[in-house]
Amino acid sequence: MRRYEAVVIGASAGGLDALKTLLTHLPNDFSLPIAVVLHLHRNTKGELINVLQKGTRLNVNYAQDKKRIQKGYLYIAPPDYHLLIEDDKTLSLSVDEPVNYSRPSIDVLFESASDAFREHVIGIILTGANRDGSMGLKRIKERGGTAIVENPQSAEYSEMPLAAIAETQSDYILDVDEIARKIYELLGGEKCKTF
Amino acid sequence: MDYYDNEDNENLEIMLLLEAMNAKYGYDFRNYAKASIKRRIRHRMSIAGIKKITEVIERVIYDREFFIELLGDFSISTTEMFRDPSFFQALRKSIFPALQHLPFIKIWVAGCSTGEEVYSIAIMLKEENLSDKTMIYATDYSDKSLSAAKEGVFSIKSVKQYASNYNDAGGIQSFSNYFTAKGDVAVIDKSLRHNVVFSIHNLASDGVFGEMNIILCRNVLIYFNRELQNKVFDLFTKSLEEGGFLCLGSKETIRLSPFSGNYDEVLNDEKIYKRNTRPVSYSQKIDNNPVVTPEFVTKGGELIRAMKSKIEELDCLISGVQGKGGV
Numbered sequence: 001m002r003r004y005e006a007v008v009i010g011a012s013a014g015g016l017d018a019l020k021t022l023l024t025h026l027p028n029d030f031s032l033p034i035a036v037v038l039h040l041h042r043n044t045k046g047e048l049i050n051v052l053q054k055g056t057r058l059n060v061n062y063a064q065d066k067k068r069i070q071k072g073y074l075y076i077a078p079p080d081y082h083l084l085i086e087d088d089k090t091l092s093l094s095v096d097e098p099v100n101y102s103r104p105s106i107d108v109l110f111e112s113a114s115d116a117f118r119e120h121v122i123g124i125i126l127t128g129a130n131r132d133g134s135m136g137l138k139r140i141k142e143r144g145g146t147a148i149v150e151n152p153q154s155a156e157y158s159e160m161p162l163a164a165i166a167e168t169q170s171d172y173i174l175d176v177d178e179i180a181r182k183i184y185e186l187l188g189g190e191k192c193k194t195f
Numbered sequence: 196m197d198y199y200d201n202e203d204n205e206n207l208e209i210m211l212l213l214e215a216m217n218a219k220y221g222y223d224f225r226n227y228a229k230a231s232i233k234r235r236i237r238h239r240m241s242i243a244g245i246k247k248i249t250e251v252i253e254r255v256i257y258d259r260e261f262f263i264e265l266l267g268d269f270s271i272s273t274t275e276m277f278r279d280p281s282f283f284q285a286l287r288k289s290i291f292p293a294l295q296h297l298p299f300i301k302i303w304v305a306g307c308s309t310g311e312e313v314y315s316i317a318i319m320l321k322e323e324n325l326s327d328k329t330m331i332y333a334t335d336y337s338d339k340s341l342s343a344a345k346e347g348v349f350s351i352k353s354v355k356q357y358a359s360n361y362n363d364a365g366g367i368q369s370f371s372n373y374f375t376a377k378g379d380v381a382v383i384d385k386s387l388r389h390n391v392v393f394s395i396h397n398l399a400s401d402g403v404f405g406e407m408n409i410i411l412c413r414n415v416l417i418y419f420n421r422e423l424q425n426k427v428f429d430l431f432t433k434s435l436e437e438g439g440f441l442c443l444g445s446k447e448t449i450r451l452s453p454f455s456g457n458y459d460e461v462l463n464d465e466k467i468y469k470r471n472t473r474p475v476s477y478s479q480k481i482d483n484n485p486v487v488t489p490e491f492v493t494k495g496g497e498l499i500r501a502m503k504s505k506i507e508e509l510d511c512l513i514s515g516v517q518g519k520g521g522v
């Protein structure tokens with residue numbers, strides 16, 4: 001069984017609901033660090049954290065520059081900053097120009113995660129109405145990581161999942177609740193535990 | 196397993212590239228956060244059609260133009276006027292009044308990029324009637340950005356966006372009064388530049404700027420690792436008057452550094468700190484400004500050449516091993 005060290009998730013339009021669903025379906029004892037890029041309005045404040053926190057035991061926070069990533073934490077890229085993971089497993093924020101018209105950009109997070117974790121990372125693309133994340137997921141896959149895409153047929157917006165599927169031979173294409181189960185299975189957990 | 200070898204080679208190559216840039220040209224990126232640097236290098240490689248970082252090293256050493264391009268890539272110049280409006284509002288409402296009584300005010304904007312932040316401050320100083328007794332020192336390592344800053348020319352589109360930032364920051368005038376439109380660009384009112392000095396300064400290698408009342412260094416330190424951040428905090432602490440203010444970007448903090456105790460909280464949400472009277476203790480002192488002797492600079496070239504041939508040897512070895520393993 002492969003040892004995973006982190007999960008990275010990218011979501012855009014419709015992403016908040018998808019992310020909430022995914023989190024509520026993760027089992028109680030799930031503790032791998034998760035880093036998330038959710039395309040947000042730049043003036044989004046703290047409510048988002050509270051909303052997500054309700055559905056999970058993981059500690060939900062905006063990512064802070066230079067902090068070491070830890071088990072049991074879920075890090076959200078703060079609005080208007082790119083989130084990157086360094087090789088030493090610390091988080092970096094940057095104001096590099098937008099990528100795919102987005103800051104934070106999913107590609108930027110995924111690319112850096114593939115450098116930092118190589119095959120020990122799971123990359124997940126959820127609903128969205130643009131193409132961000134497809135290059136990043138490709139890179140994760142190329143380096144031996146695991147690529148999961150939300151089923152475009154059930155996703156609220158199919159464009160982002162479709163773009164990711166077109167770019168990468170994904171390992172799994174699943175509905176959101178199934179993604180949660182799949183992650184757990186990949187980690188060697190039981191097939192399914194309801195929350 | 197072969198895969199790891201390739202990965203490690205990439206990091207080794209990046210390390211050598213940064214050594215080369217420092218040894219040959221004196222630009223020191225060795226203590227920058229690596230993930231962003233990697234993106235810049237890959238970006239330049241894809242534009243230039245280069246496959247291996249080793250080739251980038253060679254181009255950097257022998258092709259000055261190429262080096263300048265890469266240097267430009269490394270300087271992330273993204274900026275805005277009145278970025279984080281609440282910060283500028285706090286500066287106007289809480290910090291300027293505290294300096295009102297001084298006969299003369301010195302402000303250092305470190306990492307000023309193309310000048311948007313500098314002109315934002317100049318506008319507020321003017322509106323608060325402080326322009327005549329204030330000097331702004333605006334520095335960056337990028338001479339390209341500094342030339343643009345001196346020009347003060349912005350696209351009409353971005354000025355429109357800045358106008359809304361300005362209003363959110365408590366601006367009291369009509370923002371367009373500060374510009375003259377020329378075609379699809381807007382030129383900043385020249386009088387705002389009277390008390391601004393633009394100059395080259397590299398935070399990674401240059402020295403103290405004395406007796407400042409305010410130092411702004413926003414969205415620069417996120418690009419540095421902890422070690423370089425601490426060195427820069429040392430530099431700022433030496434450059435700041437007692438009671439002076441240090442302003443960082445919204446995602447930056449002094450609280451993780453050894454200099455934390457030398458600063459009091461003013462407005463933590465806005466990352467504005469006040470230098471207190473506590474002296475800097477010996478244990479905090481940081482070995483500032485490594486001396487680069489001319490001898491080392493010439494030797495650097497030789498060193499890099501030697502390292503390069505070593506990498507090539509390694510590459511040969513590795514591809515040999517990979518061949519045997521049957522990938």
Ligand SMILES: C[S@@+](CC[C@H](N)C(=O)[O-])C[C@H]1O[C@@H](n2cnc3c(N)ncnc32)[C@H](O)[C@@H]1O
Pocket residue numbers: 095270271272273274275278305306307308309312334335336337340396397398399400412413414415418444
């Ligand atoms: C993202 S911009 C921030 C501009 C502005 N302070 C703002 O917040 O809008 C970062 C700037 O820091 C400059 N910079 C990076 N490293 C530097 C160094 N070692 N010394 C001086 N400036 C540096 C870059 O050239 C760039 O102009």
